[in-house]
Amino acid sequence: MTAVRPLTHRGANGELYYRRPEVERQIETVVSLPVPAVLERTRISNKDDPEYLKDECLVYLIREHRRAGESTLVSDLCEQLLRRCYGIVYSCVGKLRAEFAEEAHAEVVEQLFRKILNTDSDRGDYYEVSFGDGLKRLALTAFGKYSHKQNATDQNVDWDQFPGHDPGLDDAEAPVASALRAADRSAALEALRTLGEPYRTAFYLRYYRGWPTEAADPGKPSLSRYFNKTPKTIFNWFTHAEKKLVIWREGQQ
């Protein structure tokens, strides 16, 4: 292996993917090393070590040696990459119940390595561009899929029938929401745990991610449209969420 193989995949905007210059330089250095030296560098786990191999470079090596049919070396390299993956993957799928987390993890690994190891396709190119983002995207997609399955099995209380719609809470900031945002993040997340789904997500989307309950432009996303509920129902959810969070806050004091 001498010349660095160029990427061929075109992204969403039709432009050719390209590696970061530092990744290109590292690949140019590493491709001329003997195999034992390459393996030694893959085992360096300290990112501050100048000899640390970037994830994108590791992906390149896996794909090149796969093309060369060097299966034992590829297996070793894949194991090193897998060791680097678990942090990002677990931070997403680890938030599911154990049985769903295991399935989600397996799906992420399958999808990632299927793309990287398929030498007939350039679908693996993205992981030489931005491995961390690509991996997190797979992990979040798997989380989304399995969280829907998990929610379907959870016996959540139905808040749709709760009375108490207060027009005054229309788009006004819920007092508890602003208090949560000002609080320590881990404490805020613990508070949100007291809300089941889908109410926790609705609350978070509204007060942390700026989603409107109802968008002026029907073509834009809104809580009402996403959850397929009337704005009045969404407002009822927030009324009830406020009450639960106030109880939680009083319990902490």
Add this chain to the structure above:
Amino acid sequence: MNDYTRDELVEDVLDAYMTAASDPDWNTLVTWIERYPQFERELTEFAVAWSRVEALPEPPELSPAQTERFVQRGMVAVQRLLTQASPLISSLLDAGKAQGLSSKQLAERTGLSIVLVGQLNQRLIRYASIPGELIERLARTVHQESAAVRRYLQGGPILAGGALYKANQAPTVAPPQDFVAAVRADPMLSDEQRRRLLALAEPGGDGARQV
């Protein structure tokens, strides 16, 4: 036109969104939906999943033993992929038969007619004109990797087996025809089948790249 399926384009868009967006806030989501309105549902679901993850506390830290189990379970999947090779397909019809499908069943499951299945099997349809979604559908139906089906379809046209030729010269095969032309000329397709197949072949109908 058959470079990327819709699913592949969705992945490319989500990868780009993931990299460009520092967080799943509503304004950024709206910008990306305006850019790719055909993927509104996927972008929205992804942003919601991202927000759901953020709204949950960090999971408990894994012990070294648990981390090792995590890695080794992953290696089982990797080893399975490493030992899989894309097998060569010698015939779409044979690949279907291997799954217990007759030509008629293969046609039914892929939304094609027997005539079209035969033409694809003999590689009488120009590869570049075959919608990527159709190739994926064929691959799923015969339980082969899409790469293997693509390789097969890119081969040269073949004569029908069992044909008797009386001419002194060796028979030649007509150059492959365009998929759209083949669909329009196929007398065995219903109007609805024809409409669906032509829709696959339209720019954007197959998730053709949007500039």
